[in-house]
Every structure is written in C-alpha cells, then in structure tokens.
Amino acid sequence: MTYRDIFQDEAGKKSKFTDEFRDLCARILLDKQDMARLGLKDGQKVRVQSEVGSVIVVAKTSDEDPHSGLAFMTFSPWSNQLAGEEECIAGKPGTRIAAKVSPSDEGVTQISELLQRMRA
Secondary structure, three states: OEEOOHHHHHHHHHOOOOHHHHHHHOEEEEOHHHHHHOOOOOOOEEEEEOOOOEEEEEEEEOOOOOOOOOEEEEOOHHHHOOOOHHHOEOOEOOOOOOOEEEEOOOOOOOHHHHHHHHHO
C-alpha cells in the first residue's frame, strides 16, 4: 500500500535528489512477522517486484504491527515504478499494488535511474 508522509513531502520540496529524500522514500515498511518469515533484517536491501516494474529499496520494520501480508511505501518515484497505468487515477498511482519482496545484494535504485526509466 502506498501512503503520503509529511516528512517525505517536506524533503521533496527541498530537492528530490538529496539523501534525505531517498532515505525517506526508497524504503518499504514490513510487518515484524513478515520480516522474520522472509529472513530480513531491519535496514536490509530488498527487491520489490510488481507485474510492471521493480526497484531496490531498504526494508524497515513497521511500528504499526500487526499487518502481516501488507507492506507500505510512500508515494514516490520508487513506488510509482511498481504501478501500472490501470492503477493510476487522475495521474497518480493507486494505493494498492500487488508485489513480491525478496532480499537483494544490489544497491538502492537511484532516482536518476528511475527518471531514465520514465523517459524510455
């Protein structure tokens, strides 16, 4: 599920090319039980793969337990990569996107790469 976050919004107003913006947006919040089931540690990089795209982000343990089977990402260039056109309403991605989360050794997807994908 995607959501809006005041801290991410404020960081984005300054610049979407800062470490602060990336750290607030390039992450996925997972339930404590899901983190354990997937063998993930807080701060570990993961691949989030939907039917239309994938990104590498940081997995964080959610403070909002329990919500097994649900993950949360802020509205951002990272979550936008996971939404197909059919999920978009009025130019904004939908809030519910089916995706698979798996551990990754790759680095977090950079915003410059996301912008290149959008132009392609």
